Amino acid sequence: MSRFFHGSDSSSDSSEEEELYGSDEESEEEKASDDSSDDSSSEEGDDSDDDSSDDGSATGVNRFLRSDTESDSSDEEEDKVTVVRSAKDKKFEELEGTVRLIENAEKIGDWAVISTEYDKLNRQLPKLLVDNNNKPPKLYIKTVADLELIVQEAHEKQKVTPKKMNALSSKGLNAVRQKIKKMNRDYQTEVDKYREDKDAYMVEEVEQPAPSGKEKKKSKDAFAAGEAPADADDGPWEGVGRDGKAMRFTPESILKHLRTIVESRGRKNTDRMEQIRIMEKLLEVAINPYQKIRILLTLISTRFDLTSGTGNYMTQEQWKLADQEYTTLLDLFDANKNIIVVEGAEEWEDDDKLPEIKDDVTFQVPGSIISYAERLDDELTRSLQHIDPHTAEYIERLSDEGALYTNIVRALLYVERINEIPDLVVPAQEAVNRIVMRRLEHAYFKPAAVVKILEEKSWENIPAGRDSKITPRTESMDVDTLVKTLCNYLFAKSEGIIRARAMLCQIYFLALHEEYYRARDMMLMSHLQETINAFDVNTQILFNRTLVQVGLCAFRAGLVYEAQNSLQEICGSGRQKELLAQGVQMTRYSQVSPEQERLERQRQLPFHMHINLELLECVYLTCSMLLEIPLLAQTGSSPDIRKRIISKTYRRMLEYHERQIFTGPPENTRDHVMQASKALAAGEWQKAVDFISAIKIWDLMKEPEKIKEMLKEQIQEEGLRTYLFTYAPFYDTLGLQTLADMFSLPERKVGAIVSRMISHEELAAALDQVGQVIVFRKGVELSRLQSLALTLSDKASGLIETNERTLEQRTQGTANAFERDRGQGGRGGRGGRGGGRGRGGMRRGGGNQNFTGGALGNAIKA
Numbered sequence: 001m002s003r004f005f006h007g008s009d010s011s012s013d014s015s016e017e018e019e020l021y022g023s024d025e026e027s028e029e030e031k032a033s034d035d036s037s038d039d040s041s042s043e044e045g046d047d048s049d050d051d052s053s054d055d056g057s058a059t060g061v062n063r064f065l066r067s068d069t070e071s072d073s074s075d076e077e078e079d080k081v082t083v084v085r086s087a088k089d090k091k092f093e094e095l096e097g098t099v100r101l102i103e104n105a106e107k108i109g110d111w112a113v114i115s116t117e118y119d120k121l122n123r124q125l126p127k128l129l130v131d132n133n134n135k136p137p138k139l140y141i142k143t144v145a146d147l148e149l150i151v152q153e154a155h156e157k158q159k160v161t162p163k164k165m166n167a168l169s170s171k172g173l174n175a176v177r178q179k180i181k182k183m184n185r186d187y188q189t190e191v192d193k194y195r196e197d198k199d200a201y202m203v204e205e206v207e208q209p210a211p212s213g214k215e216k217k218k219s220k221d222a223f224a225a226g227e228a229p230a231d232a233d234d235g236p237w238e239g240v241g242r243d244g245k246a247m248r249f250t251p252e253s254i255l256k257h258l259r260t261i262v263e264s265r266g267r268k269n270t271d272r273m274e275q276i277r278i279m280e281k282l283l284e285v286a287i288n289p290y291q292k293i294r295i296l297l298t299l300i301s302t303r304f305d306l307t308s309g310t311g312n313y314m315t316q317e318q319w320k321l322a323d324q325e326y327t328t329l330l331d332l333f334d335a336n337k338n339i340i341v342v343e344g345a346e347e348w349e350d351d352d353k354l355p356e357i358k359d360d361v362t363f364q365v366p367g368s369i370i371s372y373a374e375r376l377d378d379e380l381t382r383s384l385q386h387i388d389p390h391t392a393e394y395i396e397r398l399s400d401e402g403a404l405y406t407n408i409v410r411a412l413l414y415v416e417r418i419n420e421i422p423d424l425v426v427p428a429q430e431a432v433n434r435i436v437m438r439r440l441e442h443a444y445f446k447p448a449a450v451v452k453i454l455e456e457k458s459w460e461n462i463p464a465g466r467d468s469k470i471t472p473r474t475e476s477m478d479v480d481t482l483v484k485t486l487c488n489y490l491f492a493k494s495e496g497i498i499r500a501r502a503m504l505c506q507i508y509f510l511a512l513h514e515e516y517y518r519a520r521d522m523m524l525m526s527h528l529q530e531t532i533n534a535f536d537v538n539t540q541i542l543f544n545r546t547l548v549q550v551g552l553c554a555f556r557a558g559l560v561y562e563a564q565n566s567l568q569e570i571c572g573s574g575r576q577k578e579l580l581a582q583g584v585q586m587t588r589y590s591q592v593s594p595e596q597e598r599l600e601r602q603r604q605l606p607f608h609m610h611i612n613l614e615l616l617e618c619v620y621l622t623c624s625m626l627l628e629i630p631l632l633a634q635t636g637s638s639p640d641i642r643k644r645i646i647s648k649t650y651r652r653m654l655e656y657h658e659r660q661i662f663t664g665p666p667e668n669t670r671d672h673v674m675q676a677s678k679a680l681a682a683g684e685w686q687k688a689v690d691f692i693s694a695i696k697i698w699d700l701m702k703e704p705e706k707i708k709e710m711l712k713e714q715i716q717e718e719g720l721r722t723y724l725f726t727y728a729p730f731y732d733t734l735g736l737q738t739l740a741d742m743f744s745l746p747e748r749k750v751g752a753i754v755s756r757m758i759s760h761e762e763l764a765a766a767l768d769q770v771g772q773v774i775v776f777r778k779g780v781e782l783s784r785l786q787s788l789a790l791t792l793s794d795k796a797s798g799l800i801e802t803n804e805r806t807l808e809q810r811t812q813g814t815a816n817a818f819e820r821d822r823g824q825g826g827r828g829g830r831g832g833r834g835g836g837r838g839r840g841g842m843r844r845g846g847g848n849q850n851f852t853g854g855a856l857g858n859a860i861k862a
Helices: 011-032 037-051 060-064 075-080 087-108 111-131 138-160 167-186 188-196 198-207 212-224 251-263 272-285 289-305 316-335 369-386 392-398 401-419 429-441 448-460 479-493 497-512 516-526 528-534 537-556 560-571 594-602 613-634 648-659 669-681 685-693 696-700 704-730 736-743 747-759 784-810 815-830 838-861
Strands: 237-240 246-249 339-342 363-366 733-735 765-768 773-776
Touching: 087 111, 087 138, 111 138, 111 167, 138 167, 138 188, 138 198, 167 188, 188 198, 246 251, 246 272, 251 272, 251 289, 272 289, 289 316, 289 339, 289 363, 289 369, 316 339, 316 369, 316 401, 369 392, 369 401, 369 429, 401 429, 401 448, 429 479, 429 497, 448 479, 479 497, 497 516, 497 528, 497 537, 516 528, 516 537, 528 537, 537 560, 537 613, 560 613, 613 648, 613 669, 613 696, 613 704, 648 669, 669 685, 669 704, 685 704, 696 704, 704 736, 704 747, 733 736, 736 747, 747 765
Parallel strands: 339 363
Antiparallel strands: 237 246, 733 773, 765 773
16 A cells, blocks of 8 residues: 555655565566576575574565475475366356265155255256356256156155155155156256266266366266267277276176176165166177077066066066067077076086087076066056056057067977977976966957967067977967967866966857857856865956856847846946956945055056946846846735845846936936836837947947847847736736737747746746637736735734744843743743733744734635
8 A cells, every 4th residue: 555655755665565576576487487496496595584684583575485494384285275176166066065965865765855955956056057058067957857756766655665754754755746846847858868868968068178177087977877988999898887996898707797787686776777788788799699698688687677666667668678688589599409598507607717508418597588478478567557548658558569479479489499308407397388378368358350460470570490389380370279279288287277267268268259158168167166266366357257258248149147147246246347357446435455455456457458347237237127127027916926136236226216206318328228127117118129229338249230139139028028927917818919019029939938938837827829819817816905914914923033033042041040931931821812921921922923914814815
């Protein structure tokens, strides 16, 4: 300040300042020029000696210079402050620290910390946007994209896990779940780019100019992601493992890397995607079939490990990759028949050298080819269970079944070949049975035309020289022969559940293709209805589906009684969805644990395997109508037969419909059947036909016009029987021609119906074949009052019997009480006719009352 305000008043001060600034300029020149450093240091030393005072105090320039005694103690401080960071770098380092805390909290599931650090991450974002041209850093995009998937996985896991997380973590999880959807929506484009190709997205970040302090760290991340450096040569592929050490992939080190991956399976914090990328690189480096087979076996297993928990399913991308690798594995077996994979084979322990494989000796590798086919099938089924069946995604996913079916056929050819090898550690017969069962389960519920297309496509992808001994190529084109051959093989070679399931599959296939009598005979001869409760749940579901399909087949054949009898057990229970595994039907007061509900949803069938429940209900109610309406007319005046009920479900619906004061036009299938029932009971058969024919669900059946014509004939016949039961007491004779005209039936058909009713003692009449009339026998017909009196007498008798049973239960006490009651009964017995005293008198009087009721009935009948 003196330099500007004092001017030239103080020459000493100005000279000191000139000397000061001159020395600063001199120090800058010392830093810039290396040649003159020694001379300048010596001049500074002379100045410091001249300017220093005797008492040790520094003056002039020396006040700003360090003494020799302080130089040694401050060397470490100089090393610490040599690196100067910009504000942008400090912000990025702060972002990295926050991301590191989030990742550490993810490993231990601390959602409270994740929620806090996620809020901090979003607060840091605006400053980073300014420095990055309003674009979010790629590290931020990577963090929030991965966090969103982890949040979804944790949320789904909480639904099915009995052990719930604590309240603090649950609150943090819900907070992050609500915020991350909203925040990621603003940067959805960048998130999608990252998820399409994570490695390429993050490699761009490495290639951008960055401070020298971070280049090493980012290049290490690129190595860990599986990317080779830009200046790498064309030699063996190298990378950096989780421990930071370089990984060099050569043909000689393949088995060592595989051993490391296999040993790390099942451990926590294992990056399976990184292992998959490593094995894909190993597959490129492999030079012989043995190495490729070992890599593929481990690679397919690791892809299956990506699906954690039973509530999730394998993504379509990973499933297709696994299916392609499975196809490659089968190709290797076809080309190298001396190498086989069987369960129970010895593991090759020496990873430093390859085993010696000779062409004339079979070399066994431990593994299970059939288990991979079963897992692919299960994962496809699980994905179809979770996808909405009314979307194009379901159709697209269902198209993958063709590739799976081809691999199942190829796997069958493979296990047939190895089953013929005599010296196997574990016989392959069980594997053959399992894969044959899988092939049968893909064919039994489909129409023959669809199965034929599947077979043709499969055999087109199999070399012409290969054939199956169980199902030869020529016989597989005939679907009936194919299903019969597969089932007969399982009948002969298997037992237990597989044999029972094969039997049910063949019965289902026969019923689906209109062979009712063969399906019925097989069902009766199998005796499965007696032992089905001892099987597992999935087999019981298959039994229910088969029983329903047999009933539908009987209905299409016009066998109403057989159809109703087959469908009664399933449709009469009111739990069709659960019994057929087509949905979870929760009742109002049901107490189902989350574990039971989860298991119930797991065993649900995909939509394309469903049986239409509305059609099933329509068939059941129509069959019940054709049986119940004539029965109600027959038991109208016969109290002894009134208790006979064919379908309680139908009776309940009919009674509810009859209690309605106003009945509008039918709106659904049930309304159509109920109004047709009322019309049939009133003798208006044509109106009943119109109601039944108006149901649109018949169009889903094969040849719907034929079904409607069959129903019309059934309604005409049952309408005739109902009319005879209702109005027979009012006729002495009735001509067959009159009935034929009333119900539009041939006279011969009417005579046959009447003769059958007379022979079954359903009608008290005789048929005059000469005059073609029905002669009714006039018996004792009860009036309405007489019928009610008999009903009252029966109820009084039942009430007395109930009272006596209650009294006997109360009097069964100690021996003394019994003797006392016996004495009272003896005394009361003498006065029983006069009204009775004591309990014995009540019994005797009761007997007299019952006798009186019976006498009243006889008098009424007389």
